[in-house]
Amino acid sequence: MVEAYIGLGGNVGCVEERLRRAGEELALRGVSxxxxxxxxxxxxxxxxxxPEFLNQVLRVSTQLRPRELLRVCQEVERALGRVxxxxxxxxxxxxxxxxxxxxxxxxxxxxxxxxxxxxxxFVLVPLAEVAPETEHPALGRTVAELLAEVAxxxxxxxxxxx
Numbered sequence: 397m398v399e400a401y402i403g404l405g406g407n408v409g410c411v412e413e414r415l416r417r418a419g420e421e422l423a424l425r426g427v428s429x430x431x432x433x434x435x436x437x438x439x440x441x442x443x444x445x446x447p448e449f450l451n452q453v454l455r456v457s458t459q460l461r462p463r464e465l466l467r468v469c470q471e472v473e474r475a476l477g478r479v480x481x482x483x484x485x486x487x488x489x490x491x492x493x494x495x496x497x498x499x500x501x502x503x504x505x506x507x508x509x510x511x512x513x514x515x516x517x518f519v520l521v522p523l524a525e526v527a528p529e530t531e532h533p534a535l536g537r538t539v540a541e542l543l544a545e546v547a548x549x550x551x552x553x554x555x556x557x558x
Contacts, residue, residue: 397457399430400465401527403492403510403519405451407440412556414476414489415452421472422456422491427465431455432558433522439550441516446486452558453494453522462496466506469493494523498533509534517548 402422404415412435419429433453440446458465469491476489494510501508509532513519520543523530528540535542 397428397459398497400456400458400496401494401523401530402427402454402456402469403451403490403494403523404454405438405449405490405492405518406487407447407449408486408488409477411450411489415450417476418472418489418491419454421475422454422468425468425471426460427456427458427468429454430457431526433525434554434558435556436518436522436552437555438518438521438552441518441548441550449518450555451518451522451552453519453526455526462493462499462501462508463506465496466493494519495527495530495533498531500533514542515546515548517543517546517550517552520546521552 404418406414423429436451438449438451472491473489478488492510493508494513496508499508514535524539524543530539532542
């Protein structure tokens with residue numbers, strides 16, 4: 397079994413329900429949820445003229461290899477109604493593979509750790525809740541250290557425990 401971290405987010409429709417269902421859908425596909433952060437509200441990143449997002453991070457364990465886990469994340473997005481629009485634009489649900497054990501993967505269609513993880517407060521805040529001492533394998537810094545140093549100043553506010 398490998399410990400991995402999955403980021404969830406969305407800002408279209410009933411996002412809290414989709415976050416809940418994403419965990420259920422992952423479990424149906426061989427991903428065991430070990431822990432879940434609270435749900436956080438955050439300002440949009442990239443394209444600013446859109447509603448605020450809700451975000452959450454799941455600590456999971458799985459026997460799936462990284463590419464298989466990515467495929468499962470994409471299947472869950474489709475099952476929950478994800479419509480691909482503009483990059484960084486509105487979305488029903490986002491299911492992102494953030495970290496996979498201590499692996500570093502840099503392929504065209506699979507990058508682990510997530511390439512912008514250390515730049516995004518909306519990812520680091522919930523990730524620090526469930527894994528503050530986990531080390532970013534490429535940067536050699538803990539999640540707590542990355543959060544303390546992140547330049548992103550967009551607001552991230554806890555809205556609900558899970």
